[in-house]
Amino acid sequence: MKKSYSSPRRGLDRRTVLKGAAAAAAVGTGITGFPAYLKAANTPIKIGVPTILSGRVAILGESSVSAINNEIRKINEAGGIEGRTLEAVFRDSRGKPDEAARMTRDLVNNEGCEIILDAEASGASFAVNEVVRDMQQFCIHTNSETSSLTADPKNQVDWVFRSCRQGIHDAVGGGLVAAKVVKEKGLKKWATISPDYAYGRANTEEFMEYVKLFAPETEVITETWPKLFQPDYTENVTALLNAQPEVLYSCLWGGDLVAFFDQASLYGLFDQFTAFAVNLGDYPVLTAIKSRPAGVYSGSRYHKDIPDTPENEAWYESYMANSDVLPTNWAWQNAAAVNFVAEALKKTGGDADTMKMAEATAGLTIDSPFGVDGTLTIREEDHTLVNYMVGYSKTIVDEPYVVGFDQTAWSEIYKHEADWKKRNGYA
């Protein structure tokens, strides 16, 4: 059928055309602005950051932006590095790997970025890894926790580093705490609910592997795998109820975890089983969940009391004063990355050359509010971050939301990580 009565407005009057032309001209001038070949001394050192600023995980990207900008502000206010200031350029890849790859190239080629902080989630970080390998561009991955990104020699690149958690480290820590808890309570039957994608599967497998290692009588009786960003978990919750496990593990994160907790509470799930949720400890998650259950074990993400030091408290205050969003796990990881970059630049005398930066960063140890004993290290052999806070806390209903941090000793983690690498043929 045709609806001709609502007459379409024919064509355009001249004014609209002129306005359009003016807009086109404005865009044109914008384009002639690039490609910008800037590479002089005393110009700012540009740090390119592809990340996710729209869609369901925008909060994580925004907290990364806030953290990076805040660290850069502090460094520049203190006089910069060898007289040069730092400047960050952000791009929204919407989490799409090919967009992340293209934007990384653009950041280097057009914006003249000399350093890349890859603030992408797992999927896109592998794409960025290939780009910086190809371009021989110094890069630090700041958010991808997938162990194989740096552990698998296939993915290792001489000038690429990682300044964030790694699944295997959390798995060892989680396994140790969980084994202790289940042994005390005499629990054996586990169920898992994790998002159905690479991170979710690898993380859950690693966690259960270590629970089984430390508590051999453990048995996984059911696994349920909701899709990433699935809005409704009712069918998964009832699947868990049907199986009647004693303990539950989940690596759901962000809004998905919030929805799962609220929906599971309707069924009284957390009154029935002991639960471990590695990603529960992020502030935006904890504050968003309305029926916040007490007594759930939560992996350490970022918390102002973990570690409970004046430096960490000060970092939290400074971040909050300069950010619209709450700090997340991504926030501290990106802040740490900026600190590593600044420290490496000091060692190279402000030269951002890829090879010099790579040499300066390998094995670098910095003072940091996020480290055990106040230091963080990027390990020389596999270019990944160590000595950060690993462990589990227990939730309470009100602030500070989590208490009783059970910290895992890094000596334990190193031991089991080495075995894990051997098992997987990585070392």
Add this chain to the structure above:
Amino acid sequence: MIDFDALAACLSTSACLVNQATSGLIIGMLLFLVASGVTLIFGVLHVINFAHGSFYMIGAYFAYTTYVLTGNYFLAALVGAVGAGICGILFERLIISRVYGQNLLMQLLVCYAFILIVDDLVKIIWGAEYLAMGIPAEFRLPPLRFAGGFVPPFYLFLVGIAVFIGVGSVLLVTKTRFGKIVRAAALNAPMVSALGIRVNVYFALLFGFGCALAGVAGALAAPVRSLTPGMGLGILVESFIVTVIGGMGSIPGAFLAAIILGLTRSIGSVGFPLFVDGAMFMIMALVLIFRPTGLLGQGAVR
């Protein structure tokens, strides 16, 4: 790929059966509310509202804010529905009515543009954080036990409202004066308008009503699903599957298809957890191949 043992074990225990059947119904009913709006608008106005998910999001956010301000969930649900409805009327008058009768792509594009704009506006107004309303005090009750299965009282309310609204909207279109005018206008607008009836007003109202249905769904989902910008996209795709399977334009068809889809999801999560999405698209493809008009749709398509 299919775990028959788990499936058989579940289908033979009453607890599992009750749990999965009710969870299928719950998922299905929210889908039905959104899809019934899509199908209603298509059935009468012959435009496909690709932006329908945005009204679901608008309903959820409006309900959230109202609940935070007043603490009254029923008022919040009402505001969510009416707010989405008003936004729908504005959208129809200002944007969609300009592409009536134009090709499908024009409709698709304006809707896509609208989705982008609304998602960004929501991010500007409410922030990018996940928000959660939480279960209203009235419904903070332990789950009911039924043949060994669990049924939360809030979900009973949700399913009841959805069925009530579904029946109501069928009656609205088939039995009331409003419905008759709208349907007549859809068939022959100049004729109806010659009778002194302002058809544009009726079209806008119908469009708004369809969007209000999505708004109700959003308000009903708000207590249990997390609110984020872009939350409308997931349900949009699923509601299109429902609309197509049920038959474009058929509300009873949407109801049937929503239940089929809900059960596919809930049974699938036990029997073939890795292929739930694939199964949904497979059903859609099969229906389109063998009965393009959908299960309960009418009319020639070839």
Add this chain to the structure above:
Amino acid sequence: MNLIVQFRRDLLIAAAALVVLVAIGLGIEHAWPRDFLTAIFAAGLLAMSLNMLIGYTGLVSFGHAAFFALGGYIFGLLLQSQAFTGAMGAASVPLALVAAVVGTGLYAVVIGAICVRLTEIYFAFLTLAFQMFLYSVILSWVDLTGGDQGLMGGIPRPEFLGIDLGDQYHRYVFCAVLFVVCVMIMRIMTESPFGYTLRMIRDNATRAAFLGVNVTRVKLICFVVSSSIAAVGGVILALFTSGAYPEWAFWAQSGEAIFMIMLGGLNVFLGPILGAVALRILNDVVQMYTSHTEIVIGLVIMFVVLGLRRGILDFVKDWWVEKQQARLAAENRNGREG
């Protein structure tokens, strides 16, 4: 005879365009033009091949990116397989390319045979369903496809005929040649009698059927050819990103291609390319100034659809035609008066 003359002109234009593209790529040391154009080659082939369906045949497909993704995956998976590269040696890359095109074409025969019988909206939804089905398969078949992480560890590109696709100049020229060849194939198809049959089907399928055209077969041929060309786009993007990702098979990728067509203009042959360029520049420029890219792009789309009511080149073409007609009319009037 007229046709040959016309294609000779098109061939000359294509050759000139290739020379210009190669000159830009090799003449400028800076990598940006190469990166930008390579991305445009990939997106442009996706959009132009889709426009063979939408603009020329009137088949609105919501699932065209499936073939784009399939091309990229077949190409990447073959080259990642050591058995394949070991057996084929230097011929690996050309053979993988052929396999990607032919494999995608065969898949398109199956999908197309099912889909082309349906009319507008049902065709659109069925292609969407098949695309999302492929997307689910890519996501679930982790052992083969790497699931959501895509093909990891880079795509090996053994040298052939002295061409080393690991080198960015070689890669660029290779992609440019693929692009121009595909565009030329589409040009010949759409301007040949076959192309006019497509237009006739678009305008009135019943009439075409009465005139003895096997409508279903013609639609299917068009569907398969356009899918194979989309696969070449996927191969280019796979070469460019050294990987393949499930997002390529997501509905949003098809949506973006549709937007490129509508932005550039669906009744002008090169409209989709202009759309691809415009969208990319719009996206990049907006990103430099604001993080609210969505709202700006949304407003631009609204302007194009509600303001111009057609793509940019369509608008220019209509404007030009109207102006010519107005002039002719004025001349006629003057002639009569004088």
